[in-house]
Amino acid sequence: MKMMLMRRLLVLLAVFLSLSHSVKSQQTKRLNQGWEFLKGDLGGVWEAMRPVKEGSSESVPIWSKVSLPHCFNAQDAVDPDLNYYQGPGWYRTNLTIENSYKNGRILLHFEGAGQKTAVYVYNTKVGEHVGGYDEFTVDITDAVAAFKKEKVFNEQFKGQVPIAIRTDNSRDLEMIPSSLSDFNVYGGIYRYLNLVYTPPVSVDKVFALAEVDAQGKKGTLNISGRFYNPTQVGTVNAMVTVKDPFGKIIYTLKSEVTSFQSKNDLAKININKPKLWSPDAPNLYTVELSVATNGETHTNIEKVGFRHFEFIRKGPFHLNGKRLLLRGTHRHEDHADVAAAMTEDMIRTEMLMMKDMGVNFIRLGHYQQSRIVLNLCDSLGIMVWEEIPWCRGGLGGEVYKDQARRMLTNMIEQHYNHPSVIIWGLGNENDWPGDFTTFDEEAIRTFMKELNTLSHQLDPTRNTAIRRCDFCKDIVDVYSPSIWAGWYRGIYTEYKEVSKKEFDSVDRFLHVEWGGDSHAGRHSETPDDALSKIKKAESADERAGDASLFGGSARVSKDGDWSESYVCNLIDWHLKEQETMPWLSGSAYWPFKDFSTPVRPDNPVPYMNQKGVIERDFTKKEAFYVFQSYWTDKLMAHIYGHSWPTRWGDVGEAKMLKVYSNAEEAELFFNGQSMGVKKRNSQDFPASGLRWMVNYKEGVNQIKVIAKKGKETVVDELTQNYQTAKWGKPAKLILEKIADADGEITIQVKVLDANNVLCLDAKEYVNFNLTGDGKLLDNRGTSSGSKKVQFYNGRATISLKTNGGKSVASAKADGISTVFLNL
Template identity: 25%
Template structure:
């Protein structure tokens, strides 16, 4: 379903990414640092089980690490070997507890109540070529949850408290060019940050950086543009730094390349002299004639290549993917390249079924592709700094992003996190708006909140004057505190107050930062308090929220609504609502945790996609309910819909805008068919049939050509079909998985919000039950070219297989 979105863009992204890791050999290298790590649990309460951390005096002398897991000679042979990204929380069993914080984090034994499984130690052995002894080195962590302390060769590099904002540490002074180096990371997840599943561990990519003493500062190149008529001025602001011990003279310039790698513009050279330890920002401009503008429909990406030269020698070089576009946010709408667009957004946390928060890069493209297929055009990173690869996917596939600070605070720690967030993400064309926080009940209406907001807003404008900010407020018609100073007023729910607020403040743009929150369970049609399920229709919402048809018509029909973001695009671990145990995840998603659509998905698709949509629910397998009335829903954007049961018309109805249709149908086995008639005269159809018992499994991979880079991934969706090949929507068979070839299974799921089955299997056979006809397995490649075969078996069902071709990562013409 999502290949149409992924294929044209993903290969070019992979090629660009491959090029950006190497840059110019010997100038700057960004080396993937995910492989070859060792892992072991520590202990938050017992230092003797925490490798003497807290007993040994680590900070008495620089490099002193004896009697701990930090010293190089420590024997880690019995530690577990693994590849990053790694989320140890998803590997743990569920625990039934009345503690509200554990509940909201998905009933996983991570946090202060679980000292044995809340400290994780990571060690990595690596060597560095002595020929590189004149270079600078740094290690970059894109995300560790949380409170990470880092050492190399026993020398302490520092702490990063945030579980979401990445950090970089210079390791030049500590590299051993003649012996093995050891990187050690102690991760302390005893303290939560959010109120939802957050994972634990080094759950994002890591990188080893190599560059010269004169170089571009970390996230120090800011690229932005201004379109004027038939040309665009591309501004490149490059912060350069001299970390050598003597004065250096050099030149700075920047090239602009199109998608095919052709140079279409270049700045003049700016000559710079820097003293040792000095840095300076160089501002340059390139004029691009007849630019191809980045848009949701055509997300065209250029490459900006800033260069530092000493004479004719290139001493630093970066490659930045960038889109030329204009964004204006006015009281009457968002205008992208001058075109009015309604924000049709989804909120999302970052976990996925089977793999928790440790997503291979491909999964970002997969998930954004599913949202695009639904018709969504915007993504809110709720409520934290997003991973870089998520923004890469949004840049490449055409998805706007509301980029959000973890919380509202202007202390040095949080201002530093805010700085890093903006610098890291400001070059992405997909980012159209910043958010300085979410539902800060202790500060949002008082003078503290107002002053904090003013400080954050001033810093945002200093670092990125091209964009503005919002704040996600969970109050109705309130103007005090943060709302007095925030440029774009965000509403979390309280949708019926938006019109009154607009009348009182007609010049302030209004955005639904969280809307909807209908709770549904895929494939369930009766309330089930035992298994903690709710019906799979737009029927149920918490008291503080609304159903889809209560908020979207208001946003769709009023220009003073910029649009809104559904809570949520995908189900996520934690925040079980409206039930508690055995429910361990949310029901809010328009898709479940695997990305399987629920019925509400088709409501939004009907009114968000520019394509014909018609969908019938529920399924038509109701043995034991013959001659009883079944409520049938039809979601469609057709002008009229006629419903048929076994060829007999049950009536034709007009489809009201931004609504759905219903029929009460006396159940008889057979075929239920909806026929829609569009305003343009097209005829569209959807069918539900009474199926037989399952006889076979059908495997649907998201792609069949994989890359032999040790990191590519593929999603395989599994469904049960009857003897006529029809999907059996009530099947719940147990499925076993076997993989042959150089690849590994990394996660399984089925979208059941009350399932306590393992998501991963560190030993034993991989398996998962179907939930209402579906389950999912995720595979990650090795580095061998050849084939990989997945085999699925289930008692009483025909065995099925799917084979993948694994190609050399440098091979041309691959369509992944």
Template identity: 55%
Template sequence: MLQKTITELEFTRHDLGGPWECWRSAKYTNHFNLPWTRVVLPHCWNASDAVDPDLPYYEGAGWYRTQLEIDSPYDDGRVCLHFEGTGQRAQVYIHTSEVGSHSGGYDEWTLDITEACAAYHAQYGEGPVPLAIRCDNARDLETIPSDVSDFNLYGGIYRAMHLVYRPAIDWGDVRLEPRLQNASAELSIHAELSSYVADAEVELKLQLLNAQGEEVAQSELSLPCWQGERSLLTWQIDAPEQWHPAHPALYEVHLQLSTAVGQSERRLKTAFRHFEFVPHGPFMLNGERLLLRGTHRHEDHAGVAQAMTEAQIREEFRLMKEMGVNFIRLGHYQQSELVLQLCDELGILVWEEIPWCRGGLGSESYREMCRRMLRNMISQHRNHPSVIIWGLGNENDWPADFEAFDQDAIRDFMRELHELSHHLDPARKTAIRRCAFCADIVDVYSPSIWAGWYRGLYTEYKKAALSAIQEHQHVLHVEWGGDSHAGRHTEDSAQGLEEIQAGQGADEQDGDYFLEGGQARASKDTDWTETYFCDLVDWHLKEQETMPELTGAAQWPFKDFSTPVRPENPVPYMNQKGVLERDMTPKEGYYVFQSYWATKPMVHIYGHSWPIRWGRLDERKYIKVYSNCPEVELFLNGVSQGRRLRDSQNFPAANLRWGVDLPAGRYTLKAIGYAVDGTVEDELTQSYQIESWGAPASIRIDQVNAEDGLSTVHCQLVDAQGIPCLDAKDFYRFSLAGGGRLIDNQGTARASRRVGACNGRAQITVDLNQQQNVLGILVEGLEPCFVNLSVCSQKNNTLR
């Protein structure tokens, strides 16, 4: 098999009357004003508008076109298109003839275009073959996921696309079955053939290499061509290396196939490990307890939405591993092959699920889509040793899409999916999150526990978790945490919690994500500061160390992501619960997790995105340091404030906090962490404001940074005396007149044209395009401010 990745296509974000409109005379296309632009794959047409504060994101059809150069090396071979992901539905045409379609935005699919290409050549002669693809993410209640899900249903060819040449006899699905048995292991190989030749002989050479690339098993077989799945062999392996997050030892299986019509090769990774969920107890891996330290991932990124590049995905997982993650739930859909490969290689255990998310239960076609996506997810990813759980649904107790909401029907269908999953893969567990009336059906259940955010106080977390462990046989708590607006901080993290009563439960209830109404809760009544988020995370992590029966927990999510149901958030249309911003900039909470989970020595002073603190001159302030070092020393303006020993149960910051008298104006903090084999350091400079302030009266431009044709404007709300309003969270709105463009719609606090203030601050960057530009800045109730950017020099300018 040979594969060529298709990297460029032409695209128009319009629906057409049919595929002929892709190819007919340009004068007609121009008449109907349909622009075609060249795009690079992967491509998502909602890269910008998913977080546009003023318009709903586009849900409809778009078309791609290209000319395929067909050059197969195989006589009588097959020509296929392989899609790693298309959103949300796709139809494929060779010239004007439809050759196939797919419904489902997240599973891989392959389309054989051999006959269609031959028919085109027979009619029009040799030469490039015109290919057109219509994708569609229009709303459809009879498909999954539901449009009321807390994430965008993106459109486009947002994963890789390949032109594949296959010999007439080729490998089909290959299933590896590794089993760890005390000090030994065995590996069974089962395979299907993709065959268009009858009565052929197949020569097979199978080889197993260990993590060091050494051969540990090898077999050669001569077989007649077969139909369906066939068991090829079972190898016995003595003293295998065991896969573990600390040392993810991977074996490689080489599969070589030779016939009279060609050769084909497959390379697959596998591993040997054994896991167990102890009833009402912990998670065991290879016979030892492993606390699952988890997070979540949505396939979403600033500027590209779902069309993340390989480099971006690899960087995201590097940051996860450096945070100390050993478990991930892929929410809420099948993700790319690269993601699973990275989890195998980095030692991250996986819960992967189908996108039956909210909305209820539809017709038979709806149910068949669920079954098909479950079959595809398992068949496409079951060879990955990192996978331990197949997720069957998420928040299926959330009605919306259908007039009738039948719990019994949902239970029956959930049971059907559970049985199908075990039939396809008996070695993995099934799970769901937050659907109490189905909790007894699946192997592992995750109740909704959002202590300190959607319900109650974070100090109630342990009680809620232990109660769930006692109630359900196997519990893995996924989704916890809270929103934080990057760059927003407070001197009092308890502000807004005064009316929240303990004992009201810790579960999320429908409507709790709204920013108004209902009982008091942190999600509605606090200011979404990084300060509060760090304390909430700190408390959860210290408590998790004291529960030997805990399997683990997964914070939601690793990175901020876009969502159509949160337009009023400080960054509109963003779920801001990540420990990274949407562009992968770490928030302060990232380092709290590192201080508990990471093994590499680290130290981090809280407040790198907090330029100005405030208070009285004689008011003692606390400096928090997050570190995994046993001892840390703090310096203020070069003067030691003493050493403190880390104690994870001494909240907050594991005893690494110092009460200091901050001087007015600028000062420098430095922390030194003393590890077993050396030291690590962190340093930051802040200012301390002792002047009190009144209501915001005007917008002050503090600085304009100009570099490489970009200008970044920094704003601050001040009162009538010009004193910065350090608790202001009013919304800024930016606009531009001139030949440049705002760098906005990125879904971050620094690149949104409508954004909530961070302690009165906001910023925006403009691509000047070598032209005159005027930036408009508006805060409701204040006089607008205008900045002429054409006169800015290529250095930092402080303006007053």
């Protein structure tokens, strides 16, 4: 109990610490407000700057007001009627700029913008960047000084400095990632943009290498720095300060810097028995580097952690001298209503949900992600595989390669200090052709070797890895083959056998990407039926065309029901097997959250990869609780089916009720009667033995479970209807209002047969529309937030804003008469 309380306190502390991680300057301001945006291109930057009287017909094109971060694919990425926009977009604002540092520098620090960026002060281009995911800085000092001498500075812009930024996510074969990738290549300033003031000399980067032996007794901390000194100041004073996890100063060193090399060695510190970093105790030390000149100081603050990790050759993963099973998932930078432009609060919510599910490892797919994510991984104790976006398509020319080299360098340097990072990923699915007339395996091998060497030169302490490119698996330190047992190929009971075969073929094995799609709210009484069509597979890899819902051999991804019921069984089997695989380093489920993709227009929610354990708006699916039952210590119990309002079957037919729990035992009550106590046994599939056969009555049924671990108990309750009437072909729709609060209405459409029986296995698409004053809350990429969506158990819902007026909603399915509802 005391240990669990301590872990909860550490999580809360982690959230606080993440707020102040990697401070770059005492004078940094997020530029969130006061922006205007134009979707499309301009004839030149002057069109963003020229004076036009307000309301004049000459004030075209029309700009819209936005706040940052902003992604211009926030809606169209999941609009079922459109291809998402790939092209240029412009942003503009006017800034009040006053640098208090004498002869100081003025910087625009981009935490990420997609995919090509050009920056202007008035009509002067001051910088550009290629790459949508690494950070970059543009020095606008000289351009601002020059503009302040112009008459328009005071006359037109009233003492403010106009800034224009052009971003562009146009398709470009000589850029990574490929547009063949199974995720959107978003556009916009979709991470935070900061205005930074510094003295003439500032800290550009701190490299703090914390190492410890496997026994955790001897730690060393090597600190070096890179300084930004564009005006060639001759001498500065540097000061290094190191604090332990409790904030106590354990080291200080003052020195004089006269040579500004690319990297200056500053300090080497020996620390006996350092407080180790781990998922259970993510202890972080603080490294501060200050530079001072002429009485002005600039400080950079970094967090580091001491940990020793090793992927054992032909064996499991060790952290700090002990075996640790990596319990992982994946993350795309994507969310309902904002796409890639997730706020810090959204990111924190997502990462805390992962921790609450029991995650200790994450692969960031398939690109460098926000510093906020890495800070939270450090403070929450989540180990990281982070990779560059060399993803699918083949290999381009020198421009293409230069971008990959540059992005690998930037990723390693920018995230070098994070103790959470254990793997640098060099590529994903590089065996997937399509962007070029030739596909040269040997050329790909040669470039992969180059990136592997570069990674180890930049950071010899971390491993390199790739996923799914067998002809390169001997190059990197750790390899993950394609294993999708029970989804794209084979059946899930083959998982251990197939994994062991792949494990034996490489020195260091880690299984990332497994799972299956589930349409949130869809459940099945016979979820494993499709497995009878599937032949035993020699391998369980994903092959060309397997993601298609049409043609090819039988596979669950095409022939299954896409129910939450099936995916819970698949996950349950994988997790129980992993407990009996002592050689396994770990795995990472794909992914944590549903995300948008341009290559899946025919999915139940169009343009969505629906393999997440939560929906795109943080709504938990049932699978979340399966993971919790295996991976967490805090007592939990969850009756399967909270999003399954109506079950079906014959009168008197025995039905299985499952409870996912980490309890020692649980007692189920069905309609007030005890169904007995069951003991948990992780190897008793399904639901670790916590399952009961019950006879539902027609209509409403009450279900309750009381789960126990020691003296602790937890309760979960559920109400479900039971339908015995058999249904025929879908024949009619019923549209009704089911919620109305604070100007937001939720409507539900049901599909019935000719005898008015609910068609509980209907999979047809329904299209919602609205006419009048209101607005549909659609294009969210969720089962309850899409204007085109497949039914789930005979129903579908969507919400709308009334805007204080009247509207008429409609629902339409092919071959069935459209229905209307006055609101």
